[in-house]
Amino acid sequence: MSQLSIQHLSKAFGHTAILRDINLEVEQGSFLTLLGPSGCGKTTLLRIIAGLEQADQGRIQAGERAFVDCAAGVELPVQQRRLGFVFQDYGLWPHMSVADNVAFPLQMARVRRHDIAVRVREVLTAVRLQQHADKLPEKLSGGQKQRVSIARALAAKPGLILFDEPLSNLDANLREELGQEIRLLSKQLGLTCINVTHDRREAQILSDQIALMKDGLCHQLGAPEQLFRAPVDLWAARFLDAGNILPAATVMGEPQGTAQQVLVPRGAFRLAEDAPLQAAVISSLYIEDRYEVTASLDGHLVKVFTHQLLQQGQPIRLAVDHQQVLSYTAD
Numbered sequence: 001m002s003q004l005s006i007q008h009l010s011k012a013f014g015h016t017a018i019l020r021d022i023n024l025e026v027e028q029g030s031f032l033t034l035l036g037p038s039g040c041g042k043t044t045l046l047r048i049i050a051g052l053e054q055a056d057q058g059r060i061q062a063g064e065r066a067f068v069d070c071a072a073g074v075e076l077p078v079q080q081r082r083l084g085f086v087f088q089d090y091g092l093w094p095h096m097s098v099a100d101n102v103a104f105p106l107q108m109a110r111v112r113r114h115d116i117a118v119r120v121r122e123v124l125t126a127v128r129l130q131q132h133a134d135k136l137p138e139k140l141s142g143g144q145k146q147r148v149s150i151a152r153a154l155a156a157k158p159g160l161i162l163f164d165e166p167l168s169n170l171d172a173n174l175r176e177e178l179g180q181e182i183r184l185l186s187k188q189l190g191l192t193c194i195n196v197t198h199d200r201r202e203a204q205i206l207s208d209q210i211a212l213m214k215d216g217l218c219h220q221l222g223a224p225e226q227l228f229r230a231p232v233d234l235w236a237a238r239f240l241d242a243g244n245i246l247p248a249a250t251v252m253g254e255p256q257g258t259a260q261q262v263l264v265p266r267g268a269f270r271l272a273e274d275a276p277l278q279a280a281v282i283s284s285l286y287i288e289d290r291y292e293v294t295a296s297l298d299g300h301l302v303k304v305f306t307h308q309l310l311q312q313g314q315p316i317r318l319a320v321d322h323q324q325v326l327s328y329t330a331d
C-alpha cells in the first residue's frame with residue numbers, strides 16, 4: 001500500500017500554473033526524489049506535502065490520513081502530519097549541543113524526560129554520533145552536522161521524512177559517503193522519504209524512484225536506471241546527461257525512419273580498429289578507473305570510456321552497440 005498518495009494536485013501563483021495535475025504514489029519504505037531544473041515546481045510540491053503551502057486542487061493521502069483534500073476543505077496542520085525535515089543548510093541551533101538539538105522537538109512535544117534520553121541515544125547511535133552528543137554544532141564537520149539533522153528528523157518517529165538537497169553543501173567525497181549512509185539508514189529503518197533536488201547524481205545515489213519534473217508536470221517517473229537508460233525524450237536525455245545525443249545519420253549511416261536524433265550511452269561506444277566511425281581525440285581525463293575521452297565525431301563532441309591512454313588529436317575508430325542506442329524525433 002502507498003504510504004503517500006498525491007492525486008490530481010494543482011497549484012498556481014497568480015495566473016501562473018506552477019503544478020499541473022501531479023499524481024504520485026510513494027510506497028512505504030521507499031525513497032522518492034523530485035528532480036528537475038530551477039523553477040519546475042519541485043519545492044512548491046514539497047512545501048504542499050509539508051503543509052507550508054496550500055494546493056488549489058487535489059488530494060494528498062498519507063496512510064489512513066488525508067493531509068490535503070481541496071474538494072472537502074481538508075488541510076491538516078503541519079504539526080499533525082508526523083514529518084521529519086532535513087535541509088541542505090542543516091538547520092541546527094548553534095548554541096545547543098548535539099544531544100539538545102535532537103531532544104528539542106521531543107521536549108516541545110512534551111515527551112517524558114526519560115523517554116527523550118533513550119530516544120536521543122538511539123538516534124545518535126543510528127547515525128554514529130553517540131560520542132559527539134555533548135559537542136556544539138560548530139565543532140562538527142559538514143557531514144556530521146547533516147547526520148545530527150537526520151537524527152533530529154528521526155527522533156519523533158515520523159511517518160515521512162522530507163529532504164531538501166541534503167547533500168548539496170558537502171564536498172564530492174562526503175556527498176557520496178553520506179548519500180550512501182542515508183540510503184542504508186532509510187532501508188534499515190524502513191523510512192519513507194521524499195527529496196527535492198536539481199542534482200541528478202544526488203537523485204541517483206538516494207532514490208528508489210525519481211520523478212523528473214518539467215514546467216509543473218511530472219515528465220517521467222521511474223527507478224534511476226529506467227530514467228537514465230531510457231529518457232522519455234531529448235529534453236530528459238539532456239537534463240539527465242544520459243549520453244551522447246547525435247544525428248541518427250552520424251551513428252547509423254542513414255536516418256532511421258522518423259528518428260533524426262539518437263542517444264548513445266557513453267558505454268555503448270567501443271574503440272575498435274576496424275570500426276566504421278572515425279573520430280579524433282580532443283581530450284582525455286582519468287576518472288575513477290578509466291579514461292573519459294572527449295572526441296570529435298563528424299563535427300559533434302562525443303564522450304567515450306576507455307582503458308587506453310590516448311593522445312590529443314589521435315584518430316580513433318568507434319563501434320556502437322546498437323542495442324543500447326535510443327532513437328528520438330528531433331525537438
Ligand SMILES: Nc1ncnc2c1ncn2[C@@H]1O[C@H](COP(=O)(O)OP(=O)(O)OP(=O)(O)O)[C@@H](O)[C@H]1O
Pocket residue numbers: 013018036037038039040041042043044045198
Ligand atoms: N510564494 C510564491 N509566490 C509567487 N511565485 C512563487 C512563489 N513560490 C514559488 N514561486 C514561483 O514558482 C515557480 C516554481 O518555484 P519552485 O521553488 O517550486 O521551483 P523549484 O523547481 O523548486 O526551483 P528551485 O530549484 O530554483 O528552488 C518559480 O517560478 C517561482 O518563482
